[in-house]
Amino acid sequence: xxxxxxWQWFAAPLQFEFMVKAIFVSALVGVVCSxxxxxxxxxxxxxxxxxxxxxxxxxxxxxxxxxxxxAIGAFVFGLGSVISxxxxxxxxxxxxxTVMGLVFTGFFAFGLVLISKTPSSIDLMHILFGNxxxxxxxxxIQTIIISSVTMIFLxxxxxxxxxxxxxxxHARSIxxxxxxxxxxxxxxxxxxxxxxxxxxxxxxxxxxLVTPGATxxxxxxxxxxxxxxxxxxxxxxSVMGTYISYHLDASTxxxxxxxxxxxxxxxxxxxxxxxxxxxxxxxxx
Amino acid sequence: MSNxxxxxxxxxxxxxxxxxxxxxxxxxxxGSISGLVGMNGSGKSTLFKAIMGFVKPINGHVLIKxxxxxxxxxxxLVAYIPQSEDVDWNFPISVQDVVMMGRYGxxxxxxxxxxxxxxxxVESLARTNMSEFKSRQIGELSGGQKKRAFVARAxxxxxxxxxxxxxxxxxxxxxxxxxIELLVELRNMGHxxxxxxxxxxxxxxxxxxxxxxxxxxxxxxxxxxxxxxxNIARTFDGMVPVEGISNS
Numbered sequence: 001x002x003x004x005x006x007w008q009w010f011a012a013p014l015q016f017e018f019m020v021k022a023i024f025v026s027a028l029v030g031v032v033c034s035x036x037x038x039x040x041x042x043x044x045x046x047x048x049x050x051x052x053x054x055x056x057x058x059x060x061x062x063x064x065x066x067x068x069x070x071a072i073g074a075f076v077f078g079l080g081s082v083i084s085x086x087x088x089x090x091x092x093x094x095x096x097x098t099v100m101g102l103v104f105t106g107f108f109a110f111g112l113v114l115i116s117k118t119p120s121s122i123d124l125m126h127i128l129f130g131n132x133x134x135x136x137x138x139x140x141i142q143t144i145i146i147s148s149v150t151m152i153f154l155x156x157x158x159x160x161x162x163x164x165x166x167x168x169x170h171a172r173s174i175x176x177x178x179x180x181x182x183x184x185x186x187x188x189x190x191x192x193x194x195x196x197x198x199x200x201x202x203x204x205x206x207x208x209l210v211t212p213g214a215t216x217x218x219x220x221x222x223x224x225x226x227x228x229x230x231x232x233x234x235x236x237x238s239v240m241g242t243y244i245s246y247h248l249d250a251s252t253x254x255x256x257x258x259x260x261x262x263x264x265x266x267x268x269x270x271x272x273x274x275x276x277x278x279x280x281x282x283x284x285x
Numbered sequence: 286m287s288n289x290x291x292x293x294x295x296x297x298x299x300x301x302x303x304x305x306x307x308x309x310x311x312x313x314x315x316g317s318i319s320g321l322v323g324m325n326g327s328g329k330s331t332l333f334k335a336i337m338g339f340v341k342p343i344n345g346h347v348l349i350k351x352x353x354x355x356x357x358x359x360x361x362l363v364a365y366i367p368q369s370e371d372v373d374w375n376f377p378i379s380v381q382d383v384v385m386m387g388r389y390g391x392x393x394x395x396x397x398x399x400x401x402x403x404x405x406x407v408e409s410l411a412r413t414n415m416s417e418f419k420s421r422q423i424g425e426l427s428g429g430q431k432k433r434a435f436v437a438r439a440x441x442x443x444x445x446x447x448x449x450x451x452x453x454x455x456x457x458x459x460x461x462x463x464x465i466e467l468l469v470e471l472r473n474m475g476h477x478x479x480x481x482x483x484x485x486x487x488x489x490x491x492x493x494x495x496x497x498x499x500x501x502x503x504x505x506x507x508x509x510x511x512x513x514x515x516n517i518a519r520t521f522d523g524m525v526p527v528e529g530i531s532n533s
Contacts, residue, residue, distance in 0.1 A: 042376060159396035163386050166376050173337045173365050174390035174442065175358035221422035223377045 013246045022132045025143055026238035026256065029199045029208070032147045034234025035154055036192050037213030038227050039185060043165040047097065048082070049209045051104035052186070053193045053202045055081030057111025057127065060197070064122050065114075071142050071194045078190030081107050130201035130253040132242065139198055146195040150188050161185060162223060199238070200253030208234070211260040218267040218274050233263050290315050290446055290477040291336060293502075295345035298331050305331040308345065309502040313446070313479060313494070318472050319505070320488045321481040323498035323520055329481050332498060333448050336479070337363050349446065361390040364439030366449045369431065374424035380434045381419040384409055387441035409440035413467065429460035436467060447471065449480040453487070465491045488512060 013019040040049055056074035063073025081103050088099045115124050123131070135143075154161070163171045164181040172178045189209070196205045216230035241256030248255070269276050291313035298306040306328040313319055323329050334340045335347050338354030349357035357363060364387070387409070388402040398406075410416045413433040418426060423434060432452055439447045449468075453461045461484075468478055469491060479496070482488065488495060488508065495512045496505040497520045504511045518524070 042373075156395060159389065162378075163389060166373065166378065166383075167367065167386070169337075169339075169365055169367060169371075170386060170438070171389075172339060173358065173363055174361050174387075175355075176389070217377065221377045222379070223382075226377050 030234035030238030033208035034212035034230040041213035050206045051100045054104040055107035061114040074194040132199045207257040215264040218271040292348040297344040307501040317493040318478045319494040320492035364444030366435040387438040409437040413437040428456040
């Protein structure tokens with residue numbers, strides 16, 4: 001492939017405004033999700049992320065019906081699901097993973113019923129799988145605001161959240177409010193899911209919230225480096241995934257997540273210290 | 286100044302209506318090592334939680350240097366050294382990162398370390414002989430070094446009271462000895478140490494006091510007086526688990 005062709009591959013889509021917007025939004029969401037994914041992987045909250053992402057569905061639909069920003073509806077239901085999970089877990093004998101499975105499918109199913117009974121232009125496929133190529137002005141602004149707010153919180157509370165993930169007992173013993181940190185981290189999770197819903201949809205958002213962190217975790221023993229690697233892999237997958245989806249005329253969310261997964265597989269095999277290859281060589285020595 | 290650092294008075298703690306600790310009384314003195322002995326489920330971790338201020342007693346109270354728990358927390362007075370199995374050793378942080386976490390209570394909201402924070406970390410690492418391992422990821426340490434890293438964090442925190450949860454579980458005899466030496470050093474510098482352990486045979490070698498717990502505090506005081514066969518039998522519901530305990 002000539003240089004000219006490569007240039008064209010990258011430049012041609014940019015003549016369309018929708019592609020410029022899509023690449024920008026995907027990159028933005030990619031960064032925010034990736035940074036948050038470091039905390040999710042270390043705290044072991046993948047299932048929690050999955051639960052919240054499914055539970056926002058009725059919120060999104062109700063927001064359409066009531067004509068309020070989608071983000072508000074999604075946030076209320078995202079947080080509502082978490083509070084329900086916490087309540088059922090501490091007041092019954094049911095184990096946490098069962099409670100999660102029960103609550104998020106219940107919320108999700110309620111959302112499906114709402115959609116099927118709402119005579120409107122809500123496109124279920126767009127909610128489930130994203131529609132970043134057709135993102136509206138209003139949703140673009142919403143995504144920018146949500147991403148900025150989340151990033152600011154993640155920056156300010158970076159060290160407290162890290163300590164909370166590593167050793168909540170110590171955090172509490174020196175007077176940090178761990179309950180507040182728990183709910184802040186959950187709120188950031190809910191907000192990020194709302195922001196990412198446009199790009200990859202609520203089914204695949206969990207990949208954005210787990211995979212970059214896992215990839216970076218394979219590659220680094222230092223949290224700052226891990227965050228940077230995750231962010232870099234997140235931006236790369238988002239931008240390249242959007243391009244590839246344009247050229248192949250394939251699902252954007254799908255392309256982004258496939259790329260992320262490929263990056264993870266490469267890191268898993270070739271990581272210099274924790275990779276499978278190095279481990280195998282060490283084991284056979 | 287009073288010599289009593291921790292005072293537990295008529296403390297009853299319950300979870301969901303189930304009493305875990307009943308009318309416990311206890312005093313820990315400044316510059317002492319106390320061994321906490323009891324079976325699983327005897328209320329050891331509840332006592333730890335009460336001293337750290339994590340549970341609110343339904344009766345009685347806990348005072349740290351005469352202060353309420355909230356005040357003591359704000360002053361970073363109590364440090365907790367977790368059991369090894371409760372720590373994620375694959376966590377991507379280095380030894381000095383962990384020790385720096387002991388300083389968070391003294392920092393501003395962004396937790397940006399200042400000169401005295403860095404100094405405290407360097408000193409704590411030196412006092413625990415961990416300086417040369419400061420850049421290691423925590424999982425790359427030996428069992429004894431792992432413990433010392435957390436002791437260093439307690440020192441950086443300038444905690445007066447250090448709680449250790451089963452520090453000898455899974456470490457070899459040599460490491461245990463070295464760790465005991467370090468604890469004795471800390472005691473001599475005035476720290477109050479409470480240590481839960483299953484290793485009854487080593488208690489009389491380094492514990493000044495013993496605290497016997499079985500849903501309430503059965504007895505506490507100087508090891509020679511309290512750590513008797515009869516008391517131990519009461520602690521373990523009539524069974525003495527290990528030989529080699531003094532009859533005095």
